[in-house]
Amino acid sequence: MVNVLDALTESVKAGQVVTADAYLHRYAVDQAPVTDFQLPLAVVFPESVTDVQSVIGACAAAGITVVPRGAGTGVSGGAHATRNCVILSLERMNRILSINPDDETATVEPGVVNADLNDAVAPHGLMYAPDPASFRSSTIGGNVATNAGGLRCAKYGVTRDSVLALDVVLADGSLIHTGHQTFKGVAGYDLTGLFVGSEGTLGIVVGITVRLKYLPRDVHTIAAFYPGFRAAAAGVLAVGRARVQPAIMELLDGGTLAQLDELHGSDLTARGRALLLVQTDGFGAAAEAEVVRGVLRAGGATVTTEASAEAERLVELRRHSRGAEVDDEYRVGEDVAVPRSRLVDYVAALESMAAEHQVKLKVVAHAGDGNLHPTFWIDRQGTGVDPVAMERLQRALDDSITAALSMGGTITGEHGVGQYKLRWLGQEQPEPVREIQRRIKDLFDPAGILNPGKAI
């Protein structure tokens, strides 16, 4: 232990290795439930690629594990400290290295905050499309680690679809470059895709070249209130059947509306039991919005009219519908996805589970791509834990996963497996597929020093 701290201190500048207790606690966890709390040995703040190589080298030599971390906004525990680890915080590597307006690309360090990149490219009429709810604080490196999604994915794709090239420090401290600076490129195996979503288990991403998309000049937003959640979910299919591709299609249930009312003093609950928010963008935004309004009205919705400032405010509220709440053992947010045709069935199944296990439920969904975030919770009983209620919560969670898989879904649409969802991964991926992934992990990190016990 002493050895690795000495080695780290020698390999980077003063102030880059921190062992103060407050830091160790703050950097020990991300925003996921904690099932195995561990304090890291140190938090290291590299400021350059060379720093990362030095830190990895020192840790590899000492046999100490490294847990990389962006802003710590992950919700699957991918950045939770593991036993005797060093936390490698990339937050100081936050420079936008280049913006290439004609190439429609940018190259950034991993610690660049998603919103900062968007602010920097907006004057060029460009945007970085992936927009996780945490976009104001999460980093591009963290987004790459989890292959983060967001609201605009159904139209603009997930993080993987925007990443062209990566610089990666491997477990032996060497630096490689993957991918291409061009939109297309098929030379060799897709190593870039392999690193995206690998949650820092295969290497440390230290540079990212992304493709930018065009900032839409016209945006139309529609709020459709429904008497019930299932009718709202059916509205998602109706928009699809009209073959209109919205930029955003968000579904909020009654529980979410009640929470928003409570937090913001709105009167959403009085207006409906479910809300479907649709945003169209681009040159066809107005025409698309007109079609959307038509099919939603036909499905029984009360629909806002054109140029609705309120509808736009609702999208902003939705972006923050997690609010300040952080999941813990009493409140767990899920991230399943199901084929779109099963949205209505799945929502019905969720409601049955909540009733059966007597747990509270609210649901928001990136409905355009069938990605649901149900949150189950039980009330805290003072400071003590009610083991019976906790057991009911766990059963509801397990049932929600099993139901999603039985409908052809996945356990995680965009948050990553991290540490918390590992218990369900075997239900989705049989042993031979998991074994292939373990062997890929061994190939890249034979000593197992990179973010052990995560992702696979």
Next chain:
Amino acid sequence: MVNVLDALTESVKAGQVVTADAYLHRYAVDQAPVTDFQLPLAVVFPESVTDVQSVIGACAAAGITVVPRGAGTGVSGGAHATRNCVILSLERMNRILSINPDDETATVEPGVVNADLNDAVAPHGLMYAPDPASFRSSTIGGNVATNAGGLRCAKYGVTRDSVLALDVVLADGSLIHTGHQTFKGVAGYDLTGLFVGSEGTLGIVVGITVRLKYLPRDVHTIAAFYPGFRAAAAGVLAVGRARVQPAIMELLDGGTLAQLDELHGSDLTARGRALLLVQTDGFGAAAEAEVVRGVLRAGGATVTTEASAEAERLVELRRHSRGAEVDDEYRVGEDVAVPRSRLVDYVAALESMAAEHQVKLKVVAHAGDGNLHPTFWIDRQGTGVDPVAMERLQRALDDSITAALSMGGTITGEHGVGQYKLRWLGQEQPEPVREIQRRIKDLFDPAGILNPGKAI
């Protein structure tokens, strides 16, 4: 040899193993130049996943290599026979297994022809977006093997972006399933992405679930004639700067126009020395086309007016601008891509190379994503080979690759490395990156029986 043929004959039905000489010759090569002609031992036509497993099992047991093949339309030699190999033609596995209009997905066998899938989903208002020039004959399996591109990629993405899940027979004959039936899914490493573009070197893709996109109801096509190629290339950047995303943006040089005139009796050459074809689609197609016409006119182009049937005909001509020509040792088509900002420079460099090495040149480009297909050729001298001319041709090819790489480009945007481009791969990817790929290959195929000497 006798052993493996016996084993193959026993493992599949009569008529599925063919050793007739005409077949062996026909299936020995795809449409790429041939540098090492080999006759296969047999051509096998599996009709089911089980057939593929049996064939792989028999070949693995006998230590015989397997070269998978779709329609044989590849232009990099990925399906060229190698020494003592069996050709595994997937063309009889051509069933569309399911079309799910509400999920906007389809599941197909690998031998389904790209255009057939499009015809089948069009009545649902859907399309399979990747559209290589060979779409009327190439198979989805072959498209997956090469991560094929096409005309619509800048807007709709390449094959990888449309593939959600794969069934793959591994080198040991076992069957795995990768990916997800949902638009989004981040459980575990991206094995799907690893198989896409791996040219059959990691496993045999026997089932493919694709995401479909919306068939655009409105399409506007613009033909812009320019006095020179560089001005036309500058037009591509001008459209980008207007932040309009066309579905198609194709650039044709004077040599290509002359060829089209010769083949089709058109008068393109009389109208300009270069042609930029732009197609906008979707609800905003008309408005986008109006912007495009404006910026192209401002750049000196003669632009067709609205609803131009001629412009649409030109796109069809472009789709077939390869014509009946097949590359051979006298005529080699390249597939480089460069960052869009370097398009004009790269085209200028190509023209210099052709002059310097005294070879003929024509260029078409999927200009929206900086992907160029220059074709260099020399005239045949009767039946003999002119070694001096051949040397000039090879030098022009090498220079075109070096120039693309020096501008931040790639040796292959969409055709794949196959066998023919292997000689340049080391210029793009340094040894450590190539070594990682070799180790991944070893992990999946330790005996090296799957398409050896290709892709990496």
